[in-house]
Amino acid sequence: MHVTRWALRAVAAAAVLVALYAAAGWWLAPRFVRDALVEQAAARGLELRLARVRTHPFALAVELQGIEVTGEGGKPFATAASLGADLAWASLWRDAWIVERAELREPSVEFEAGASGWGTGGGRQGSQDEPPSILVRRLVVASGTIHVRDRSRGAPVEVTLEQIHLSMQGLSTGAAQPAPYELSAALAAGGSLRSQGALSLEPLAAHGRLSVDAASLAKVWRLAAPASEPVPGMVEGSATYAYEQGSLALRDIALRAEPQAGGSIAAGGSYAPDAESASLELRAEGLPVSLAQRFLRPKAASGALSSEGTLQLAPAIAYSGSLRVRDLRLVERGSDALLLAWKDARTASIRVSADALQLGEVTVEAPEARLVVEEGGAFNFARAFAGGDGDSEGDGGAFRAALERLRVSGGTLHFADRSLENPFEVTIVALAGGVAGFSTGAGDPARVQLNGRVQPYGTARIRGTIDLDAPTSLADFTARLRNLRLDAFNPYVAKFAGYRIASGRVSAELRYELREGRLVGDNALVFEEMRLGEKVKSEGALDVPLELAVALLADAQGRIALDIPVSGNLRDPQFDFGAIVAKAVGNMLRKIVTAPFRALAGLLGGGRGGDPGRISFAPGAATLSPPAEEDVARVARMLEKRPRLALTVRGGFDPERDLGALRARTVRAEIAARAGADAAKDVLDFADPKVLQVAERLYLERVGNRLELQKLRESEPRYARALVERLAATVPADKSSVETLARARADAVRAELIALGVDGARVRVGDPRQKAAGEEGIGTDLALAAGSPQMEAAPAQDLDIRELQRKLNAAGHEAGPVDGILGPKTRAALRAYREVHGRDPR
Numbered sequence: 001m002h003v004t005r006w007a008l009r010a011v012a013a014a015a016v017l018v019a020l021y022a023a024a025g026w027w028l029a030p031r032f033v034r035d036a037l038v039e040q041a042a043a044r045g046l047e048l049r050l051a052r053v054r055t056h057p058f059a060l061a062v063e064l065q066g067i068e069v070t071g072e073g074g075k076p077f078a079t080a081a082s083l084g085a086d087l088a089w090a091s092l093w094r095d096a097w098i099v100e101r102a103e104l105r106e107p108s109v110e111f112e113a114g115a116s117g118w119g120t121g122g123g124r125q126g127s128q129d130e131p132p133s134i135l136v137r138r139l140v141v142a143s144g145t146i147h148v149r150d151r152s153r154g155a156p157v158e159v160t161l162e163q164i165h166l167s168m169q170g171l172s173t174g175a176a177q178p179a180p181y182e183l184s185a186a187l188a189a190g191g192s193l194r195s196q197g198a199l200s201l202e203p204l205a206a207h208g209r210l211s212v213d214a215a216s217l218a219k220v221w222r223l224a225a226p227a228s229e230p231v232p233g234m235v236e237g238s239a240t241y242a243y244e245q246g247s248l249a250l251r252d253i254a255l256r257a258e259p260q261a262g263g264s265i266a267a268g269g270s271y272a273p274d275a276e277s278a279s280l281e282l283r284a285e286g287l288p289v290s291l292a293q294r295f296l297r298p299k300a301a302s303g304a305l306s307s308e309g310t311l312q313l314a315p316a317i318a319y320s321g322s323l324r325v326r327d328l329r330l331v332e333r334g335s336d337a338l339l340l341a342w343k344d345a346r347t348a349s350i351r352v353s354a355d356a357l358q359l360g361e362v363t364v365e366a367p368e369a370r371l372v373v374e375e376g377g378a379f380n381f382a383r384a385f386a387g388g389d390g391d392s393e394g395d396g397g398a399f400r401a402a403l404e405r406l407r408v409s410g411g412t413l414h415f416a417d418r419s420l421e422n423p424f425e426v427t428i429v430a431l432a433g434g435v436a437g438f439s440t441g442a443g444d445p446a447r448v449q450l451n452g453r454v455q456p457y458g459t460a461r462i463r464g465t466i467d468l469d470a471p472t473s474l475a476d477f478t479a480r481l482r483n484l485r486l487d488a489f490n491p492y493v494a495k496f497a498g499y500r501i502a503s504g505r506v507s508a509e510l511r512y513e514l515r516e517g518r519l520v521g522d523n524a525l526v527f528e529e530m531r532l533g534e535k536v537k538s539e540g541a542l543d544v545p546l547e548l549a550v551a552l553l554a555d556a557q558g559r560i561a562l563d564i565p566v567s568g569n570l571r572d573p574q575f576d577f578g579a580i581v582a583k584a585v586g587n588m589l590r591k592i593v594t595a596p597f598r599a600l601a602g603l604l605g606g607g608r609g610g611d612p613g614r615i616s617f618a619p620g621a622a623t624l625s626p627p628a629e630e631d632v633a634r635v636a637r638m639l640e641k642r643p644r645l646a647l648t649v650r651g652g653f654d655p656e657r658d659l660g661a662l663r664a665r666t667v668r669a670e671i672a673a674r675a676g677a678d679a680a681k682d683v684l685d686f687a688d689p690k691v692l693q694v695a696e697r698l699y700l701e702r703v704g705n706r707l708e709l710q711k712l713r714e715s716e717p718r719y720a721r722a723l724v725e726r727l728a729a730t731v732p733a734d735k736s737s738v739e740t741l742a743r744a745r746a747d748a749v750r751a752e753l754i755a756l757g758v759d760g761a762r763v764r765v766g767d768p769r770q771k772a773a774g775e776e777g778i779g780t781d782l783a784l785a786a787g788s789p790q791m792e793a794a795p796a797q798d799l800d801i802r803e804l805q806r807k808l809n810a811a812g813h814e815a816g817p818v819d820g821i822l823g824p825k826t827r828a829a830l831r832a833y834r835e836v837h838g839r840d841p842r
Contacts, residue, residue, distance in 0.1 A: 030055050037064075046071060060087035081106035088137075099136040107164075108145040133174040141166035144185075159219065160188035173201050181208070191215030191234070203245070211238035217257050231291055233259035237267075247272070253280060263287035263304065271313055278314040282307065282321070289328060296330070297399065298339050298384045303328035309350070316353065323350040323359075332384055338414075339384055342367040349404075359403035367411040367431070375418050402439040408432060413452065426488070428452035428460050448477075457630035458484040458505075475514040482507045483627045486530055498537070504530030512566075521566035528559050615749050616777035619654065620661025622744035624752060632749055635782060636756040647763045648783045649749050651742030652771035658738040658778065663728035671695050686720035695723045702730045742768035745780045759827060801826070807841035808833055 030053040041048035051066020067080040082105045088098035144164030163186040171179040178198035185193045193215075197208015217233035237255035241248060249272035256266045263286035271278045289296075289303030309321010324346040330339045342364050349360025372380040411431030433450035445465040454460045464477030486493075486504040493501055509524045613635075615628050624632065635647070668684055671677075675694040677684060686692050699709055703726045716722040746765045754760045771779055801820045808815035813829035833841060 041069065046077065047074070060089060061085065062087075076110060078107065078109045080104055080108070097134045099134065101138045101140070102136050103140040103142065104144070106143045106145075107141060108147070110147045110149070112149045133172065135174070136171040137169065139166070139168040139171050139179075146185075161185040161193065162188050168199065171199065171201065178205070178207075187212075187215050187219070189216035189219045191236075197241075205242075205244040207240075207242040209238065209240045212236060217259055231259050231261070233257060233261070259287065259291065261288040261291070263306075267311070269311075278312070280311045280313065282309055282311050282319070284308070289325060298330040299333050299336070301329040301331050301336070303330075307350070318351060318353040320349075320351040322346070322348050332380065338368065338370045339380065340367070340369050343410075347403075355399055357399070357401045361405045361407065362403055364406065364408045365410060367408050368414075369411070370414045371416075373417045400440055402437075402444070404436070406435040406438060408434065408450075411452070413450070426454060426484075428454050433462075445475075453626055454481065455483075455485050455488065457626045458482060459626060475512065477510075477512050479508070479510045481510070483528075483630065484508075486527065499535050500533035502531040502533035504528060506530075517569055519566065519568050523562075523564040523566060525562045525564060526559055527562070530560065613782040614779040615745075615782065616774070616779050617652075617745050618661075618777050619657040619773060620665055620741070622741055622748050624748055629752065632752045633756060636753050636758050640757070647753070647758075648766045649746040649763060650766040650781045650783070651744070651746035651768045652779045652781060653738040653742035653745075653768055654771060654773040654778050655735065655738055657773045658741055659733060659735070660728060662737055662741070663731040663733075664724055666731050667698075667724055667727040671698065674698075684720075692720065695720065695727070698727055699723055702727060739768045742780070745778075749780055749782070757825065757828065759831075804830070804841060811841065 034050055034053045037050070038048045047070045049066070049068040049070075050064055052064070054063045054065070055061065061084065063082060063084040064080075065082045067078075067083060068076070069078040071077045083102070084105075085102040086100045088100050142165055144161075144166070146161045146164065148159045164183070165185070166181060166183050168179050168181040170177065178200040180198045181196070183193075183195040187193060191212060191214040193210070193212050195208055195210045197206060199206040213236050215235045217231050217235045235255065235257040237253070239250045239253040241250050243249075249270070251270040252268075253270060254266075254268050256264065258264045263284065265282065265284040265287060267280045267282050269278075269280035271280070284305060284307045287305045289300040289305050292305070293300050304326045306324045306326075307321055309319060309323075312318045312320070324344070325342075326344050327342075328345065329341040331337060332339050343366035345362060345364040345367070347359050347362040351358045370380070374380060374383070409432050411429075413428045413431050414425070415428070416425040428450075429452060431450055431452035433448075433452075435449075436447040437444065438446045445467045447465050448462060450460075450462045452460045459482045461480040462477065464475070464479075466475040466477065484506050486501040486506050489506075490500050493499065505528045507526045507528070510521065511523070512519065512521045615624070615631055617623075617628070618625070671684060671691060671694050674697075675684075675688070675691045677688075677691060684691050686695070696709060699712075700706065704712075712722055712726070713719050743765065746768070750760070750763045750765055753763050766783075769781065771781075802818050805815040805818045805820075805826055808826070808829040809818070811833060813832050814825065815829035816825035
């Protein structure tokens with residue numbers, strides 16, 4: 001009985017204790033947990049609000065609902081729908097809290113970076129007491145959100161991760177094995193993020209693999225360049241990472257981006273911020289140049305960029321590699337006026353840094369540039385590239401661009417000088433040559449060597465140096481212009497001379513030097529077949545009988561030669577280029593007074609280089625040059641005006657000059673073939689080590705030994721030319737080849753005349769003639785003779801010309817307009833009809 005009462009008392013005591021424990025667990029523990037958590041948050045400068053706290057004393061479980069954490073000033077930092085944790089009973093007798101399972105649902109955290117760095121809204125550190133160790137055997141985060149806002153780099157950059165799901169095993173605040181985890185999230189701007197790895201809290205460290213799929217390129221681009229325009233498109237990538245001791249290292253990086261505007265870019269490599277150097281290998285294909293607009297001074301209207309190289313991330317950001325840009329078009333900001341364009345440009349060497357662009361040798365196909373001297377004397381290129389137009393970001397310095405050498409082919413240059421009272425404009429096509437040492441930096445002049453074609457039959461050759469940053473301070477140019485149409489200069493001539501130019505050509509050699517604003521020029525001009533047009537009223541024009549002056553100045557070939565010196569100070573407010581021109585015209589009038597009277601040339605007199613009956617060819621060549629094409633065209637017009645004249649063409653040859661040129665061409669072709677160069681080019685680049693080595697090997701094979709080669713190298717300033725000359729001397733001499741060349745020249749003239757509408761029966765090729773080469777080259781003589789071979793193409797006498805033209809046109813033979821004139825087109829159609837039908841139209 002006594003035992004029974006004791007047992008009952010024990011049970012009753014246990015029941016009371018359980019009841020008290022349950023009461024404390026259900027009603028007192030939630031308040032204790034809430035107060036403890038709020039106190040811990042306050043100690044760290046945070047305010048914690050909990051909508052509900054629930055505890056389960058027998059399951060050792062706690063659940064927090066409606067969690068909200070704010071920082072200073074009530075600024076939201078984090079929220080969560082609920083946090084539940086189940087404690088292990090072992091936590092009651094161990095030093096560490098052991099959580100069997102913790103689940104955080106719908107958490108949302110905001111991070112923000114300002115000028116002072118990253119923050120969460122907290123303001124101070126809490127107690128330094130050692131916190132108890134916590135082990136979470138399984139942690140689950142469901143439907144989380146992280147919002148990051150960066151205001152530290154000008155334009156705000158925001159990144160949001162949604163639908164975050166995290167699963168982790170064995171996470172401990174004490175020293176322990178890293179806890180494995182799996183993470184997935186959706187990017188608010190599109191795409192997804194996945195990661196697998198392991199995390200430890202003491203010390204904080206993590207490693208694993210991270211991948212991003214179908215992310216917004218616009219967001220990534222704004223992260224790299226916050227101030228730039230967004231770039232629509234998609235990006236994907238992956239990398240392994242390791243974080244420890246506050247340092248993040250990335251390895252096995254693989255990125256690929258595809259902008260909506262076109263093209264793609266891929267990157268691979270590793271990055272460790274504490275390494276002395278870090279880099280990524282990049283490959284870009286067909287990217288729009290407009291994506292790099294932030295780094296360009298001019299406006300990029302079009303262009304596609306491809307590149308392969310290395311992006312250096314440390315110690316400073318820079319890129320080096322190869323570059324190719326197709327279909328580029330750069331225009332001036334505001335006006336959209338053309339600045340620079342090309343079909344294709346490529347280089348094997350490019351380096352870009354934060355404030356500079358450096359290029360090696362650049363090859364450009366079909367470039368088009370617009371070079372303008374503005375009213376104040378500045379070049380449009382210098383203004384467009386040097387900045388200072390209010391578009392800079394206040395970095396204290398302009399972006400610098402430089403290249404080692406530029407080679408162009410098939411180019412077009414539009415040049416305009418608006419610093420003069422009467423603007424001058426000219427366009428050069430078929431431009432070829434190069435620019436060395438191009439730079440936008442002050443005091444760093446560029447060296448220019450260019451050749452091109454001007455107007456229908458003119459040529460231009462430009463050599464010199466110029467400081468594009470300050471052209472009025474440093475410039476030295478020589479321009480040789482040949483066979484330019486004078487009517488293009490009518491606005492200039494009309495103002496100062498009071499006449500328009502009806503026709504004529506001019507050739508010039510212009511030498512200009514500019515030193516600190518001081519202009520010194522020497523202009524040698526040659527006018528050919530100048531014909532004045534109508535007289536115009538112009539205030540300040542010279543009141544002289546200009547027709548008589550022109551007639552007296554012209555020599556027997558219809559040429560007028562003038563030397564016009566120019567000097568002045570561009571920085572002098574009184575400087576007037578018009579006064580310089582007036583002085584030049586005065587010099588011309590003085591020559592009129594002293595020049596002997598010359599009769600105007602006849603129909604065949606006063607050609608481009610003298611007698612139009614002589615077509616000049618370069619030694620070794622049988623191709624018509626642009627000026628020679630014009631001479632042949634003039635002859636064709638003469639024959640059209642004199643239908644009873646026939647023509648004999650006798651090709652000329654100079655045995656010494658032609659044979660030497662043919663031998664040299666044979667040598668150059670062999671060198672080009674061995675060096676893998678373009679054998680179609682007459683000019684080899686002996687600055688190319690490969691080309692020079694091939695030439696030297698040929699010399700050793702055919703001419704002399706290494707000692708002689710060394711002596712030649714040391715004694716000849718034009719070493720490459722000397723090599724070609726020595727090798728050309730070894731080519732077998734075929735004297736008949738120069739006569740064959742002469743016949744080819746005659747055939748070329750005859751073919752051109754026929755192409756211009758001259759009846760082939762009127763042009764005969766005679767025997768070649770030996771002629772000494774002159775200044776213009778080796779001449780092919782044209783001789784007129786009496787005859788009417790075109791009469792074979794005349795229609796039957798009983799057929800009206802108009803009726804003939806109608807029938808020829810109806811039969812599909814282009815006879816031209818029905819005008820009753822038996823011109824070249826009608827005669828050609830009649831010949832074609834006879835060849836097909838064997839008779840005249842009836």
